[in-house]
Amino acid sequence: MSTSYDAIVVGAGQAGPSMAVRLATAGMSVAIVERHLVGGTCVNVGCTPTKAMVASAYAAHLARRAGELGVTIPGGVAVDMAAVKARKDRIAGNSRRNNETWLESTNRLTLIRGHARFVGPGEIAVGGETLTAPRIFLNVGGRAATPDMPGLSEIDYLTNSTILDLDEVPRRLIVIGGSYIGLEFAQMFRRFGAEVVVVETAPRIIAREDEEVSAAVQKILEEDGVAFRLNASCIGFERRDGEIAAMVDCTAGAPEETGSHVLLAVGRRPNTDDLGLERAGVETDARGYIVVDDELQTNVDGIWALGDCNGRGAFTHTAYNDFEIVAANLLDGDRRRLSDRFPVYALYTDPPLGRVGMTEAQARAAGRRIKVATRPMSRVGRALEKGESKGFMKAVVDADTDAILGAAVLGVGGDEAIHGLLYAMQGGMRADVIRRTTPIHPTVAELFPTLMGDLAEA
Ligand SMILES: Cc1cc2nc3c(=O)[nH]c(=O)nc-3n(C[C@H](O)[C@H](O)[C@H](O)COP(=O)(O)OP(=O)(O)OC[C@H]3O[C@@H](n4cnc5c(N)ncnc54)[C@H](O)[C@@H]3O)c2cc1C
Ligand SMILES: NC(=O)c1ccc[n+]([C@@H]2O[C@H](COP(=O)([O-])OP(=O)(O)OC[C@H]3O[C@@H](n4cnc5c(N)ncnc54)[C@H](O)[C@@H]3O)[C@@H](O)[C@H]2O)c1
DSSP states (O other): EEESEEEEEEEOOSSSHHHHHHHHHHTEEEEESSOOOTTTTHHHHSSHHHHHHHHHHHHHHHHGGGGGGGGGOTTTTOOOOOHHEEEEEEEHHHHHHHHHHHHHHSTTEEEESSEEEEETEEEEEEEEEEESSEEEEOOOEEEOOOOOOOGGSSOOOOOOGGGGGGOSSOOOEEEEEEEEEHHHHHHHHHHHOOEEEEESSSSSSTTTTTTHHHHHHHHHHHHHHEEEEOOSEEEEEEEETTEEEEEEEOOSSSHHHSSSEEOSOOOOETTTTOOOHHHHHBBTTTOOOOOOOTTTTTTSEEEEGGGGGGOOOSHHOOOOOOOHHHIIIIIIIIOOOGGOOOOOOESSSSOOOEEEEEHHHHHTTOOOEEEEEEEEEGOOHHHHHOOOOOOOEEEEEEEOOBBEEEEEEESSSSHHHHHHHHHHHTTTTTTHHHHHHHOOOSGGGGGGGHHHTTEEOO
């Protein structure tokens, strides 16, 4: 059976539902196809469940430190992992159901369950049905990469999805990969009570960040009791007396780590290998990401790619912004562009790392003459008052134009405070304007004018 629509959206992640509802509201007949859970990665196995669990881990940590704030908890602190999981499931489940209700209650929009695959340029098969449309929007996202590592198929390893099903705290968790996913889970499970070791092939964790950011995050996690094995090579796995051994062969330390559980957090890959893209002639790059232009159009007329699958962002906010760009160009006559977007994101360790724009290393590589300022959180009143004074803030400014190039706020409230600088950058504000602004006391962001006053050529 073949049904024609004005538009088809493949994937109900972070861009697809908004796109589908917007098109339907504009009067088009729209099908949105989802093969698994509405809400995609973020709602079901990404942002929402992990941040719910980070909140539980923070509560455990704060409760253990309560004495420092003059609060006693008789009987000590225990973590009920089943209750942590149940709370996380409730929050993610509510979000998923709200998304489903939204799609199902929108006029002219049909939610179709199943795996979508191109059979031709404007033609998609789902189960036994064929859907056709002159406009197709791909929002297929990605999944955990599971590279071919020796012994991996012999062990039960966890990914960012399956680790969320644990209702008991692992005795010893080996986290393979010291980047965003690995570090958030490492600290959280350490705070739940597991022994945790992070194994990373690079010489430092979160290697995309400036070196002092990597070092400070590592120190913060070490103070929580997370161990690190850097420069790991020849990683492989073996079953060992009911446990798992990870061969690490580092430049220093024992050649292997044993644990009860292994989490694989070595990156993500796009869900483009089973989409039949070749049938539609849609181009992908060497890593499988769909190639798009500045308006998210693929090389094939009438086919767009939004979200993680285009490799131009790896966050929920970038996926949603992709929707905004496509909708603006297609429906509003508003010329919005991918290249107008500043890189911005947070790493949700505690304290979090808020990041915007270029790192210092990127600014130098771009050949800029730069000024840099840093301030430890131990000199931020609000952080001291809260008893959470780990980390630092840093700004990178163009020495010739006074333009703010980038910033990092590793510290309490850093994920929120960084937005002050994001909005300033988007508005083209110079560092001197921030220096002359009067902020609220006591806040973390109140130090931004001071930071801009401390800029020195670097
Ligand atoms: C552990 C973890 C934590 C994260 N935390 C954050 C965070 O705090 N903040 C943040 O901004 N980002 C975070 N991210 C990243 C964020 O989840 C993704 O960037 C975001 O979900 C991307 O959205 P998307 O719409 O591109 O794809 P997805 O959310 O992956 O959605 C794609 C959807 O398409 C469906 N699909 C795929 N192929 C087909 C097909 N052939 N037919 C039908 N349906 C199909 C999938 O089932 C899925 O539902 C995190 C990711 C992980 C893994
Ligand atoms: N807070 C957030 O916004 C958030 C949180 C989690 C994930 N995410 C998104 O998910 C994406 C994927 O995150 P990720 O951390 O899985 O991947 P990543 O690509 O950021 O990092 C993978 C890490 O694994 C290491 N690695 C690769 N192969 C290895 C091996 N064999 N042994 C040991 N280490 C190895 C790499 O050197 C790197 O440090 C991120 O790019 C991010 O956009 C975002």
